[in-house]
Amino acid sequence: MKKLHIIGLLIIAIAIGVIFISLNNTSSYADFSKAASSPEDEFHVVGKLDKTQPQIYDPQVNPDEFTFSMTDNKGLTKQVVLHKSKPQDFEKSEQIVLIGKMQSDVFHANDILMKCPSKYNEAQNQVN
Amino acid sequence: MDTIKYIGERVLIGQLGHGFVILSFVAAFLAFISFYLANKNNTLLNFARLAFKTHSIAVVGIIVVLFIMLLNHYFEYQYVFQHSNREMDMKYILSCFWEGQEGSFLLWTFWNVVLGLILNKQLKNSEWEAPVLMIFALVQVFLASMLLGIYIGDYKIGSNPFLLLREHQDYFNIPVLQNPDYVSKLQGRGLNPLLMNYWMTIHPPTLFLGFSSTLVPFAFAVAALYNKQYQTWQKIALPWTFFSVLVLGIGILMGGAWAYEALSFGGFWAWDPVENSSLVPWLVIVAAGHTMIINKNKGGSLFTTHFLSITSFLLVLYSTFLTRSGVLGNASVHAFTDLGMTGQLVLYVLTFVFISVALLLNNSLLKVTYVVISLLLWFATFLYGYKKIMLGVWGATSIGLTVFAYYKYFPKEKDEEELYSREFWMFVGSILFLLTSLIITYFTSVPVINKLFGTDKAPPKPFVYNEWMLPFTVLLMILIAATQFLKYKKTNAKDFYKRLLKTFAISLLFGLACCIPLYFINNTNEISNYNLIFYTLLFTTSLFCVFANIDYWVIVLKGKTKKAGASIAHIGFALIILGALISTSKKVTLSKNTSNQKLSTLGSDFDDRKSILLKQGDTLPMGPYLVAYKGKRKEGINYMFDVEYFKLGKDNKPEYEFTLSPRVQDNPRMGRSPEPDTKHYLNRDVYTHVTYGVMEMDTTKTFLNGYSDAKNYVGHVGDTIIASNALVVIDSIRANKTQEEYLKNDSTLIVTAVLKAITSQSKIYYAHPEYIIKNNVVIPKEDTISALGLKFVFWKINPQEGSVEITLSEKNSNTKDFIVMEAYLFPHINILWIGCIIMAIGTGIAVRERLKVLKT
Numbered sequence: 001m002k003k004l005h006i007i008g009l010l011i012i013a014i015a016i017g018v019i020f021i022s023l024n025n026t027s028s029y030a031d032f033s034k035a036a037s038s039p040e041d042e043f044h045v046v047g048k049l050d051k052t053q054p055q056i057y058d059p060q061v062n063p064d065e066f067t068f069s070m071t072d073n074k075g076l077t078k079q080v081v082l083h084k085s086k087p088q089d090f091e092k093s094e095q096i097v098l099i100g101k102m103q104s105d106v107f108h109a110n111d112i113l114m115k116c117p118s119k120y121n122e123a124q125n126q127v128n
Numbered sequence: 129m130d131t132i133k134y135i136g137e138r139v140l141i142g143q144l145g146h147g148f149v150i151l152s153f154v155a156a157f158l159a160f161i162s163f164y165l166a167n168k169n170n171t172l173l174n175f176a177r178l179a180f181k182t183h184s185i186a187v188v189g190i191i192v193v194l195f196i197m198l199l200n201h202y203f204e205y206q207y208v209f210q211h212s213n214r215e216m217d218m219k220y221i222l223s224c225f226w227e228g229q230e231g232s233f234l235l236w237t238f239w240n241v242v243l244g245l246i247l248n249k250q251l252k253n254s255e256w257e258a259p260v261l262m263i264f265a266l267v268q269v270f271l272a273s274m275l276l277g278i279y280i281g282d283y284k285i286g287s288n289p290f291l292l293l294r295e296h297q298d299y300f301n302i303p304v305l306q307n308p309d310y311v312s313k314l315q316g317r318g319l320n321p322l323l324m325n326y327w328m329t330i331h332p333p334t335l336f337l338g339f340s341s342t343l344v345p346f347a348f349a350v351a352a353l354y355n356k357q358y359q360t361w362q363k364i365a366l367p368w369t370f371f372s373v374l375v376l377g378i379g380i381l382m383g384g385a386w387a388y389e390a391l392s393f394g395g396f397w398a399w400d401p402v403e404n405s406s407l408v409p410w411l412v413i414v415a416a417g418h419t420m421i422i423n424k425n426k427g428g429s430l431f432t433t434h435f436l437s438i439t440s441f442l443l444v445l446y447s448t449f450l451t452r453s454g455v456l457g458n459a460s461v462h463a464f465t466d467l468g469m470t471g472q473l474v475l476y477v478l479t480f481v482f483i484s485v486a487l488l489l490n491n492s493l494l495k496v497t498y499v500v501i502s503l504l505l506w507f508a509t510f511l512y513g514y515k516k517i518m519l520g521v522w523g524a525t526s527i528g529l530t531v532f533a534y535y536k537y538f539p540k541e542k543d544e545e546e547l548y549s550r551e552f553w554m555f556v557g558s559i560l561f562l563l564t565s566l567i568i569t570y571f572t573s574v575p576v577i578n579k580l581f582g583t584d585k586a587p588p589k590p591f592v593y594n595e596w597m598l599p600f601t602v603l604l605m606i607l608i609a610a611t612q613f614l615k616y617k618k619t620n621a622k623d624f625y626k627r628l629l630k631t632f633a634i635s636l637l638f639g640l641a642c643c644i645p646l647y648f649i650n651n652t653n654e655i656s657n658y659n660l661i662f663y664t665l666l667f668t669t670s671l672f673c674v675f676a677n678i679d680y681w682v683i684v685l686k687g688k689t690k691k692a693g694a695s696i697a698h699i700g701f702a703l704i705i706l707g708a709l710i711s712t713s714k715k716v717t718l719s720k721n722t723s724n725q726k727l728s729t730l731g732s733d734f735d736d737r738k739s740i741l742l743k744q745g746d747t748l749p750m751g752p753y754l755v756a757y758k759g760k761r762k763e764g765i766n767y768m769f770d771v772e773y774f775k776l777g778k779d780n781k782p783e784y785e786f787t788l789s790p791r792v793q794d795n796p797r798m799g800r801s802p803e804p805d806t807k808h809y810l811n812r813d814v815y816t817h818v819t820y821g822v823m824e825m826d827t828t829k830t831f832l833n834g835y836s837d838a839k840n841y842v843g844h845v846g847d848t849i850i851a852s853n854a855l856v857v858i859d860s861i862r863a864n865k866t867q868e869e870y871l872k873n874d875s876t877l878i879v880t881a882v883l884k885a886i887t888s889q890s891k892i893y894y895a896h897p898e899y900i901i902k903n904n905v906v907i908p909k910e911d912t913i914s915a916l917g918l919k920f921v922f923w924k925i926n927p928q929e930g931s932v933e934i935t936l937s938e939k940n941s942n943t944k945d946f947i948v949m950e951a952y953l954f955p956h957i958n959i960l961w962i963g964c965i966i967m968a969i970g971t972g973i974a975v976r977e978r979l980k981v982l983k984t
Contacts, residue, residue: 026588030584059820064738
């Protein structure tokens with residue numbers, strides 16, 4: 001067997017390994033109820049800010065804790081504790097992606113991604 | 129509708145621009161056809177050159193027209209309206225030009241034209257001229273079509289940058305645009321303020337020249353496959369390939385520097401899909417260049433040189449698709465708007481994959497089989513759907529046939545490579561580069577995989593990339609260090625080990641001496657065991673790489689810089705890795721807040737307390753510093769938050785060190801975006817950004833009735849009043865006349881208290897509240913120190929005690945204004961930047977030397 005063949009086989013083995021491991025290890029998108037069913041695992045939950053519920057951010061007490069409520073794509077609303085400072089422009093967000101774990105009915109997020117409304121569609125205001 | 133006659137529309141210039149677009153497309157197509165024919169028969173060569181030149185002129189024409197329109201504010205054109213305005217500084221006009229997608233395609237097209245013309249001159253009348261330029265022209269046909277903006281049925285081909293605002297799909301139904309005099313009313317939207325910096329002027333052209341330059345080795349490889357000339361092109365393509373390595377490398381690192389300086393990623397590399405998709409072609413082009421070196425010195429590596437050169441360009445196309453189709457959605461901080469060209473982009477990527485695979489199958493029967501299968505699958509998709517399955521079958525067929533063709537038909541070396549030979553390990557290194565690029569591509573493509581297979585995997589976090597890259601980088605460092613000491617063909621193993629032993633021993637000692645205190649004794653970041661092992665290995669091996677390459681440069685090459693391009697570039701690369709390792713693994717969160725309970729059930733990701741609350745006037749300890757938030761300033765749309773840093777000096781007195789002003793931009797297009805501010809030292813950076821702040825300036829509102837309840841102080845001259853942000857000394861009491869004079873004349877007596885306020889930073893302010901007696905009535909006149917938000921009223925004099933009474937009220941915002949800030953210390957990040965410069969210099973030297981060799 002040629003040395004190059006050994007290298008080729010090694011590469012294939014590593015490639016399969018990467019795919020296999022990453023399939024098992026990375027978190028996935030889910031809704032709140034799925035996240036609640038496995039509280040040890042990290043999920044990405046997509047949803048919208050529930051503006052009727054209070055938003056609590058008191059940096060005097062803890063600058064790394066921001067509490068609000070989000071409605072996931074299935075329509076379920078849960079309390080969220082974001083373990084980070086309150087993001088700028090939070091109220092304007094159209095869609096939220098939370099990354100974290102659901103424990104005892106509260107979703108604890110360690111990161112947040114927000115989609116703000118695209119101003120590209122606000123052509124009307126721009127022209128006037 | 130059609131009857132409206134618009135006043136002041138400059139329609140002609142737009143038509144001229146679009147005329148150039150069509151000309152560039154047609155000329156590129158003619159150039160492609162005629163170079164294709166000239167490849168067989170030289171008679172058409174002159175016509176082909178002419179067509180390519182015409183295409184080049186047309187491309188320059190498009191650019192000139194667009195510039196004229198931008199410079200003269202022709203806002204009736206959508207592109208001008210969208211990306212510029214009258215108030216904008218003219219130095220950003222270039223940034224406006226390539227802010228939009230059409231402009232960036234134009235930039236890419238332009239660089240291709242420049243490279244194509246240079247190549248045409250270099251290859252004139254050689255056997256490579258026609259086939260290489262044929263591929264160039266083909267790529268230009270596709271790129272030029274991205275600007276066409278023509279509808280065929282329901283399919284839109286390209287996006288025309290010369291569209292009038294009222295013709296554009298986003299704007300055409302707006303009532304204002306029905307006004308015949310609308311042109312005079314228009315104001316452009318202007319450039320996104322986030323992009324108004326010098327990075328936006330230099331980063332895109334560099335990066336696109338990098339992307340563009342990958343076309344050269346691709347064109348050679350495809351031309352070689354087409355003409356079945358597998359052996360000779362690598363020599364000519366070699367300097368071009370390393371030119372690509374150089375420019376694309378600089379482009380990527382500029383992106384990293386931009387992110388570090390001006391974006392709040394919290395570092396120089398975030399494994400963002402947009403970053404990855406420029407890194408991946410670079411990794412592959414590096415691999416391609418190294419296999420070409422093997423080919424040049426020893427022959428062989430035919431399949432890999434072709435395969436890697438082609439793959440690098442295909443990955444550039446794939447990146448374009450990833451970043452411009454909107455498929456990444458929530459996965460990227462870079463927001464590219466979808467121009468509705470996703471279908472077109474997919475088609476282009478698939479077309480070029482198809483062409484490449486068809487040519488790699490160097491057997492007529494296989495080629496025909498592949499073309500037939502591809503066409504059948506395509507028709508089947510049209511008739512029955514099942515796009516994903518068809519795509520999967522096609523992908524598998526492409527890979528399967530390529531592997532088969534490689535084994536069966538591709539010319540290969542007969543003898544096996546020696547284990548102790550340079551070419552063998554250089555080859556292994558190239559394959560490692562390819563492998564890492566495949567892994568990164570796979571991780572980056574998770575959103576695409578989700579779309580294809582209906583899965584719901586989340587994109588991996590940066591640490592996943594880091595952990596995967598660690599072992600590969602360790603191996604690469606060893607290979608880069610050791611391989612140079614092997615000779616081509618065969619080397620005496622004993623000599624080789626003897627030669628390297630000393631360098632390795634020094635690196636190991638040095639590495640352990642650094643790593644044991646850094647990681648094992650002082651494991652502040654709670655690094656896992658896996659990472660501890662690999663950090664130590666990577667630290668040691670990257671040192672080994674630096675030392676071995678210096679050794680090679682000084683001893684073997686006798687210090688000749690001209691010959692040492694490769695060694696210098698390798699030193700630079702190893703330093704980049706070392707700098708990245710130290711600054712990332714020993715990154716210190718200075719702003720750690722300690723006020724919290726640990727959330728042990730959630731895991732370590734949630735324990736990362738990284739914010740600090742700074743109230744105006746307070747001085748708080750933060751890491752080795754004392755920090756004080758001084759207040760905010762508004763400059764245009766930027767809010768600057770001034771934070772002063774002190775260190776405890778002798779006698780525990782705080783000594784002023786520096787001021788950082790991280791800002792938040794109130795961007796009308798994107799909302800509020802923080803921009804960091806960094807203090808650079810030789811051996812570390814202090815990096816800060818504001819994550820939350822009160823943005824309102826609150827001037828008039830709080831000034832009127834925003835003061836807290838007054839507190840009264842009774843004191844003598846020399847006494848001190850304590851305010852929350854200053855010590856106020858009663859400096860002196862002055863009267864405009866003596867008491868006797870006042871009593872005699874019965875006029876106005878004004879007694880002034882001179883109050884000296886000293887802040888914690890020893891800044892001095894004065895206030896002069898007055899105690900006025902007029903006709904026996906006391907009328908106190910207040911005075912304020914607005915910078916500190918202090919208001920004083922001098923309202924009583926007690927002649928018996930010789931004391932005065934003064935009230936102090938403080939502005940509410942003294943207690944209210946605050947920011948939440950993150951601060952990090954990046955140790956030794958300069959090693960990384962120095963590495964970048966060294967690598968660029970080394971690669972530059974290597975390119976120059978290779979060009980010289982080519983000319984002689």
